[in-house]
Amino acid sequence: MPRMNTPPNVPRWARLAATGAALTNVPSGLWRVAIAAGVPVGLAQSEYDQLDAPGWGSFSLIGLSLIAEVFGFLALGLVRTWGETWPRWVPGLRGRRVPVLPVTVAAGLGTLAVTVYGVLFVYASLHAEMAADPWGIWLLNAVYAPLLLWGPLLGAVTVHYYRRRTRIDPVRV
Numbered sequence: 789m790p791r792m793n794t795p796p797n798v799p800r801w802a803r804l805a806a807t808g809a810a811l812t813n814v815p816s817g818l819w820r821v822a823i824a825a826g827v828p829v830g831l832a833q834s835e836y837d838q839l840d841a842p843g844w845g846s847f848s849l850i851g852l853s854l855i856a857e858v859f860g861f862l863a864l865g866l867v868r869t870w871g872e873t874w875p876r877w878v879p880g881l882r883g884r885r886v887p888v889l890p891v892t893v894a895a896g897l898g899t900l901a902v903t904v905y906g907v908l909f910v911y912a913s914l915h916a917e918m919a920a921d922p923w924g925i926w927l928l929n930a931v932y933a934p935l936l937l938w939g940p941l942l943g944a945v946t947v948h949y950y951r952r953r954t955r956i957d958p959v960r961v
Contacts, residue, residue: 793868793869793870794867794868794869795867795868795869795872795952797952798867798948798952799948802866802867802944802945802948803867805941805944805945805948806863806864806866806867806941806945807864808937808941809860809863809937809938809941809942809945810860810861810863810864811860811934812860812934812935812937812938812941813853813856813857813859813860813934813935813938814857814860814934815930815931815932815934816853816856816931816932816934816935817853817854817856817857818853818931819927819928819931819932820849820850820852820853821849821850821853823836823839823841823842823846823849824841824842824845824846824847824849824850825842825846826841826842829924829927829928830920830921830922830923830924830925830926830927830928831918831920831921831924831928832918832919832920832921832924834919835918835919835920859898860938862895862898863895863941863942863945865891866891866895866945866946866948866949867945867948867949870886871886871891871949872885872886872953873885873886874886888949888950888953888954891949892946892949892950895942895945895946895949896943896946898942899939899942899943899946900939902935902938902939902942903938903939903940903943904939905935906935906936906938906939907936909932909935910932910936913925913928913929913932
């Protein structure tokens with residue numbers, strides 16, 4: 789795996805975990821976009837009607853997918869240089885160090901939120917009465933299953949980010 793804009797002290801496992809965290813949203817996002825576009829994914833017509841998709845509900849499905857992808861992408865900042873130093877395209881902040889504590893708190897809260905969401909989704913899907921086809925329920929579970937990994941992966945990378953950024957380097961002291 790190439791080290792694209794990765795600080796030299798980021799181990800391979802952290803890069804892989806951050807990439808994994810960023811990619812956990814892709815299957816469910818594609819599933820929601822398919823529903824928004826009217827592609828049959830095994831749901832019953834009543835479930836499409838409840839989502840108002842295709843229709844005005846498509847905007848919320850696509851919006852949710854985009855928001856989830858943006859938050860997933862931010863996990864990469866924990867292992868990239870733009871998570872340590874503001875990129876040059878950020879006016880007023882370019883070149884300055886990114887503060888560790890706000891990033892760590894935000895990533896920690898994100899870890900908690902996506903872990904709880906993943907667990908609650910699994911619980912709800914196991915207890916929900918759906919009129920979907922069996923293959924539709926299987927597909928729903930298959931595309932949402934990766935979200936169970938989002939919290940643990942993000943948590944591991946967050947702890948690594950905090951430790952790496954707050955460690956006292958004897959060479960720099």
